[in-house]
Amino acid sequence: MIGLDIGIKEAAKAYNMSFCNPTLRLIDDIKTYNKINGVKRELDRLSLQKYALDQACSRQSQSLVALAKLKSNGITEEQIISFNNFLESNRYTSTK
Secondary structure, eight states, rough: OOHHHHHHHHHHHHOOSSSSHHHHHHHHHHHHOOOOOHHHHHHHHHHHHHHHHHHHHHHHHHHHHHEEEEHTTTHHHHHHHHHHHHHHTTTTOOOO
8 A cells, every 4th residue: 555655646746746636547547447347257248148149040040951951852841850750769869
């Protein structure tokens, strides 16, 4: 605390200010730093959520593209469901 006090007094002298101005500026800087740090933590949290959503949407998109390709080759939804049921009843599991 003594070092901080000396630093504020030296800054006040160097910039020809009253002692109060650098003190208030320091308090404002600390508040700003805390706000920025909070924003950074929120950004990290939201980035992680976005990544999870991107991964989920990507998988769903790949599934929809595969379904569209099967349908374009004349395979009906009933045939797809029947084939899926066949695989499940024979205990087939995907390696992905």
